[in-house]
Amino acid sequence: MWNYTDKVKEHFFNPKNSGVLETANAVGEVGSITCGDALRLMLKVDPDTQIIQDAKFQTFGCGSAIASSSALTEMIIGKTVDEALTLTNRDIAEYLGGLPPEKMHCSVMGAEALRAAIANYKGEEWVDDHEEGELICKCFGVDAAMIERAVTVNGLTSLEEVTHYTKAGGSCQTCHEKIEEVLEAVMARTGALKPAAKHTPGTVGLDAIKPLPAKPEPAAAPKLTNVQRMQAIMGAIEEMRPQIQRDGGDVELVDIDGKDIYVRLTGACSGCSQSAGTMMGVQMKLVEALGEFVRVKPASLMPAHAG
């Protein structure tokens, strides 16, 4: 659900000046049913004073498209044509207490319909330079078309540059992957994405020179503390459990006494003829994990005092 302001809701649920204006002497029509929004703005302009005496609209579109249209008519009635022309889409959005970034295009449609209607009144032909793409940066309302333009016109090559030129990706930074996709697509088209220069055999380009790898530390056998050793044993046994559980059994660590590791086999393992083999498997795993020799013994063989 969009977070519409009360003002947007007011103009959507009870739109002002909707319907056909029979006495209109200026009509502006923009949008298309393909885009999902279209607006017909009808004005009645007094030829002597150039004042917009009445305005009505018909809108095919979402809640904010209808609210923007309604707001627009309220804003221009009583203004002269030239005063009305100073209105921008931002003014419409502000009048409505703001629009979600995805919906700013609704206010753009309102501003365009106004210009189209006034051009119609003046007998001019209105040319639309409307261009819109997928919304990329929600924080600053930047769409793909705007990023493409900025990249093409300014020859941008990096995400940082795109942010400098368009602000896209400068706030929450979650759209960076999408910005890079647009950037790559444009660069691939314009040929800016050339493969790295190849060097002739025997020569070395500066970019191929890399710092020498740091000298590896001598691999001194690490001496485990008692706690680390215990954790290594527990970890190794934990790793083996799924395999043993798959056969319906389980293994549990009971005690560690120097080189002697006491475990208990449970479930299907207890009394199983293969249990000795399982014990050997656990022992091999522990020897491998600890890098030292240990003996794995059943808990039943624990000395009485070990409890």
Add this chain to the structure above:
Amino acid sequence: MTIPNTALPNRGVYLDNNATTRVDPDVLAEMLPLFTEHFGNPSSMHAFGAAVGGKIEWARKQVQALLGAAHDSEIIFTSGGTESDNTAILSIIEAYPKKREIVTSVVEHPAVLALCDYLEKKRDYKIHRIPVDNKGNLDIDAYRAALSDQVAIVSIMWANNETGTIFPIEELAQMAKAVGAVFHTDAVQAVGKIPMKLADSAVDMLSLSGHKLHAPKGIGALYVKRGLRFRPMLRGGHQERSRRAGTENAPAIVGLGAAAHLALTHMGEENTRVKAQRDRLEQAILAAVPACFVTGNPDNRLPNTCNIAFEYIEGEAILLLLNEQGIAASSGSACTSGSLEPSHVMRAMGVPYTAAHGATRFSLSRDTTDAEIDHVIAVVPDIIARLRSLSPYWEQDAAKPKEFAPVYS
């Protein structure tokens, strides 16, 4: 602690069950002890863990029963439909690295489509997206033509989320099997509404989502037929037999188990009472509103779903006015998603733009009452008429569309 609470209606008419469902009170009751006394980690050796482990295995058996699977070990619990879909596809292409093609349909959920787009763009996979006809039926000839021994996996949904249209999954799975391709189906909308017996089926993998069947959000499952090559997406601990690492979401898993059990019990009701309510709603709207039609295939669809395209008006505006009347529905309109194109499903069926933007989905559940349907039938015609009175494409007095061709398209 305060959580923002945007005024929720005390009681509304909820007809958006394909988006999500209410957690059944019985499901919640099964879950609650898992937060309090049975909080243990099922991997632990002590009694706290063991109690939870047993409940998870109970839940697994319920899901097994709902799907008619041969073994409970074929069920892997995941975080939901999207994870299941992603796991299925990524697992199979990793298991069969030499096969470089994937077959899917144009009307899949983004969980499949966006991943396929990514694999096409970044990993050079060849993606066959099978088209549908104007009723949303899959083009079987195109499907047959796309199948070959180069195909690693076929991923085709069981039923469409927007129109409810059902695909002939068994037939499609058999055809995939014949060329040695793994067959996966996103059955998120179908599970619980269509009886299934995967034990006797050629379906290799199936995704389901808990919150579409009265379990909570954040839980789902992936069915993987025994013996199928599988590579986990999440690696780590041994949970889910090392096929999906990470401590089990025990309360949600138990919730899904309880929901699966209830879904099996209520399957008949979905296909009788709920279906009758859906039909009554649909017929009443079609009779009362001019210039609207049902999208998808009305003769072969989910019993709870009805998608009506209202021409010459826009879906979000419809939803906002329905919401004023306490009715929750959803739309294939571009404006509800913030994109410029209407739903890819509507476009794939060739629904004209004049209608695609006004496509409105009503999806019922076993919670839906006759009184609720009466309310919707009572208010929809006025809502549509009111918006058409604002539309430049509609001639109000003549109650018919009119010519309108604005400057740009």
